[in-house]
Amino acid sequence: MTAKLSANDLTLIRGESCLFQGLGFALNPGELLLLEGQNGSGKTSLMRAIAGMLSLESGEILWNDIPVDEQRQEFHGALVWLAHRTGLKGDLTLVENLHFEAALRPQANVDFEAVCERLGIARLRSLPLRSLSAGQQRRVALARMLLADVPLWLMDEPFTNLDREGRALIMRLTEEHLANGGMCIMAAHQDVEIDSTVTRVSL
Amino acid sequence: MGAPIPQQPGIFVGLIAIARRDLLLAWKRPGDVLNPLFFFAMVCTLFPLAVGPSAEQLTFSGPGVLWVAALLSTLLSLNGLFMSDHEDGSLDQLLVSPQPLPVLVLGKTIAHWIISGLPLVLISPLLAMTYRMPADVMGVLMLTLLLGTVCLSLLGSIGAALTVGLHRGTALLSLLILPLAMPVLLLGANTVSLAAGNEVYATGIWALGAYAVAALSLAPYATAAALRISNE
Amino acid sequence: MWTFFHKLASPPHFYRFAATLIPWFGIPGLILIAYGAYAGLFVASVDYQQGDAFRIIYVHVPAAYLSMMAYMMMAVGGGIGLIWRLKLAHAVGAAAAPLGAAFTFLALVTGSIWGRPMWGTWWEWGDPRLTSELILLFLYFGYMALRSSIDDTAKADKASAVLALVGVVNVVIVHFSVEWWSSLHQGQTVFKKGTMDADMRIPLFAMLIGFTLIFGAMLARRIRTEILYRERRTRWVKELVLSPEGDK
Numbered sequence: 134m135t136a137k138l139s140a141n142d143l144t145l146i147r148g149e150s151c152l153f154q155g156l157g158f159a160l161n162p163g164e165l166l167l168l169e170g171q172n173g174s175g176k177t178s179l180m181r182a183i184a185g186m187l188s189l190e191s192g193e194i195l196w197n198d199i200p201v202d203e204q205r206q207e208f209h210g211a212l213v214w215l216a217h218r219t220g221l222k223g224d225l226t227l228v229e230n231l232h233f234e235a236a237l238r239p240q241a242n243v244d245f246e247a248v249c250e251r252l253g254i255a256r257l258r259s260l261p262l263r264s265l266s267a268g269q270q271r272r273v274a275l276a277r278m279l280l281a282d283v284p285l286w287l288m289d290e291p292f293t294n295l296d297r298e299g300r301a302l303i304m305r306l307t308e309e310h311l312a313n314g315g316m317c318i319m320a321a322h323q324d325v326e327i328d329s330t331v332t333r334v335s336l
Numbered sequence: 337m338g339a340p341i342p343q344q345p346g347i348f349v350g351l352i353a354i355a356r357r358d359l360l361l362a363w364k365r366p367g368d369v370l371n372p373l374f375f376f377a378m379v380c381t382l383f384p385l386a387v388g389p390s391a392e393q394l395t396f397s398g399p400g401v402l403w404v405a406a407l408l409s410t411l412l413s414l415n416g417l418f419m420s421d422h423e424d425g426s427l428d429q430l431l432v433s434p435q436p437l438p439v440l441v442l443g444k445t446i447a448h449w450i451i452s453g454l455p456l457v458l459i460s461p462l463l464a465m466t467y468r469m470p471a472d473v474m475g476v477l478m479l480t481l482l483l484g485t486v487c488l489s490l491l492g493s494i495g496a497a498l499t500v501g502l503h504r505g506t507a508l509l510s511l512l513i514l515p516l517a518m519p520v521l522l523l524g525a526n527t528v529s530l531a532a533g534n535e536v537y538a539t540g541i542w543a544l545g546a547y548a549v550a551a552l553s554l555a556p557y558a559t560a561a562a563l564r565i566s567n568e
Numbered sequence: 569m570w571t572f573f574h575k576l577a578s579p580p581h582f583y584r585f586a587a588t589l590i591p592w593f594g595i596p597g598l599i600l601i602a603y604g605a606y607a608g609l610f611v612a613s614v615d616y617q618q619g620d621a622f623r624i625i626y627v628h629v630p631a632a633y634l635s636m637m638a639y640m641m642m643a644v645g646g647g648i649g650l651i652w653r654l655k656l657a658h659a660v661g662a663a664a665a666p667l668g669a670a671f672t673f674l675a676l677v678t679g680s681i682w683g684r685p686m687w688g689t690w691w692e693w694g695d696p697r698l699t700s701e702l703i704l705l706f707l708y709f710g711y712m713a714l715r716s717s718i719d720d721t722a723k724a725d726k727a728s729a730v731l732a733l734v735g736v737v738n739v740v741i742v743h744f745s746v747e748w749w750s751s752l753h754q755g756q757t758v759f760k761k762g763t764m765d766a767d768m769r770i771p772l773f774a775m776l777i778g779f780t781l782i783f784g785a786m787l788a789r790r791i792r793t794e795i796l797y798r799e800r801r802t803r804w805v806k807e808l809v810l811s812p813e814g815d816k
Contacts, residue, residue: 146722147720148719148720148721149801184431184432185431185432186428186431186432186564186567186568187568188568206434206435206436207434209432209433209434210434212432214428214429214432216425216428217425218424218425218428219424219425220424220425220426220427220428220429221424221426222357222361222420222424222426223424224361224364224365225357225360225361225364229357229360233353233354233356233357236349236350236352236353236356237349237350237353237354237433237434237435238434239349261364494730494734498714498727498730498731499714499717502717502718503717504717508710508713508714508717511706511709511710511713512710512713512714512731514706514710515703515704515706515707515710515735515738515742516734516738518703518742518745519738519741519742519745519746522745522746522748522749523745523748526748526749526752530752539748543745543748547741558730558733558734561730562727562730565723565726565727565730566723566727568720568723568726
């Protein structure tokens with residue numbers, strides 16, 4: 134399935150300042166959109182706007198050439214959001230958390246066990262999430278992303294709190310995803326070396 | 337592996353999933369369930385201590401006191417409806433979920449009612465007995481509290497959504513919900529009083545039921561809109 | 569005709585337009601109030617039941633009416649602002665809120681004064697109108713509190729618009745439920761619904777229209793201030809402030 138994400142003339146005003154104006158991009162399968170810039174430059178705001186959490190002053194975002202506003206649910210069904218706060222419940226175990234996420238996307242058909250093994254978190258399944266380290270919690274969030282099995286990945290500063298092994302893991306997963314025809318939007322304030330088509334947007 | 341999986345999940349799938357999750361969370365922290373209950377019992381206990389134990393006064397003020405206590409207890413518990421989700425980032429995840437947000441919100445509100453509203457209904461006969469309420473009036477009390485707490489949870493979710501993450505949100509939440517909760521209190525408490533006075537009380541029950549149905553169908557949309565705005 | 573309204577939606581145009589509104593609303597309003605007050609106090613005949621006490625309606629009724637109308641404006645303005653994303657509509661809501669709250673308070677005070685001779689007390693819970701007005705006051709306080717607790721203006725606009733819309737529905741429900749409650753307990757009401765003599769009615773209409781015009785003038789003034797605050801970073805406001813004629 135050929136998917137495409139494009140945007141034109143995006144303008145965002147937050148409070149007093151205009152974060153960006155007239156921004157546009159196009160993203161095809163296998164491509165990575167890299168948002169670069171200092172902290173507070175608007176990378177997270179742009180991602181949140183793409184995901185539909187922030188309203189833009191002007192401009193539109195198109196998924197498969199149809200405006201996202203006309204197909205909110207389909208668009209949300211095609212993306213997954215990885216943020217700094219994992220959005221997982223600390224009181225619940227890994228299994229309980231991921232089962233909840235799977236219940237919200239019942240069409241996903243990915244092998245649960247295999248994903249946990251791959252990310253090295255299989256032995257942590259019965260522990261409440263708050264007893265895991267930040268890095269381990271991030272891996273659980275990655276598991277959620279893999280289990281969702283969707284074309285578009287939105288990753289906001291995915292490398293924070295991760296050691297070198299963790300960073301390499303994310304790069305590997307991203308490369309695989311792109312090689313399988315997926316798309317990725319990543320916000321990072323450090324440079325990212327990857328073996329795929331990269332579009333850079335500097336804010 | 338069996339029948340083909342449908343592309344779009346059924347509309348109640350998300351509702352049930354999120355309600356189960358919230359109930360599971362409450363199960364792991366029983367204190368959250370017991371707090372509103374204790375508060376309810378406490379207020380009901382304080383009144384006779386303050387105004388005297390005369391039987392006549394108790395019977396007369398029973399419906400009102402029990403209802404006000406239930407209202408205050410629900411108000412207190414509403415603050416936590418979206419608070420933990422806001423803090424750990426799950427709220428963001430709900431906002432980008434393929435499930436419609438009003439459905440998810442309704443699921444959370446139902447779970448919240450089961451945790452904080454339903455226990456009040458179940459424990460009310462015990463407290464009503466201390467107010468010398470006859471058994472048939474107790475039945476009316478439970479029915480009004482059942483409908484009323486449903487209304488309060490739904491209407492309160494709108495206020496909770498508007499004030500999520502705000503500094504001193506609890507006080508503001510109470511102020512916002514108070515005008516919404518007043519008709520519920522009026523209808524509920526006075527219906528029980530009518531029943532206690534052996535008068536016709538059906539009007540109040542119907543009105544509460546209508547209010548509950550209206551809240552059930554409309555409040556989730558308002559709450560979802562408010563959540564999106566608060567989270568911008 | 570449409571272009572006239574379309575132009576009005578732009579803040580600098582509305583700012584100038586509102587400036588002309590103020591004297592056109594304010595002066596006739598003051599004249600009508602002066603006439604209404606004089607006629608109400610001296611010309612209208614004495615009420616057979618309440619004596620001279622009833623004359624407070626010449627302030628109470630306009631105040632109560634305006635308290636409701638201001639809330640409607642807040643709700644409609646919020647709705648228009650949410651649906652058509654007109655920032656000016658939100659500004660109208662923000663400007664109307666304190667005015668509406670003030671008129672609600674005035675209605676409560678005059679209602680209380682009116683009832684005192686009849687009830688023997690300054691407050692009568694059994695009166696449905698008074699209780700409904702009190703709840704309306706809480707609605708206003710909630711709206712203003714919500715606005716002031718959100719720093720970002722756009723976010724505050726949208727949140728309070730949702731609140732105002734929910735509140736409008738609630739006002740109707742509150743009205744009916746309080747009436748039902750009051751009928752249960754046979755509360756005393758002083759607000760007569762019967763017919764009035766012409767010499768009582770004419771000053772009342774004069775006061776109603778006069779108060780509404782004054783409200784309009786005050787609202788126009790407040791909207792102008794709101795516009796200046798919201799657009800304080802734009803070029804047209806800076807030019808306006810720096811120009812020799814200043815704020816005109």
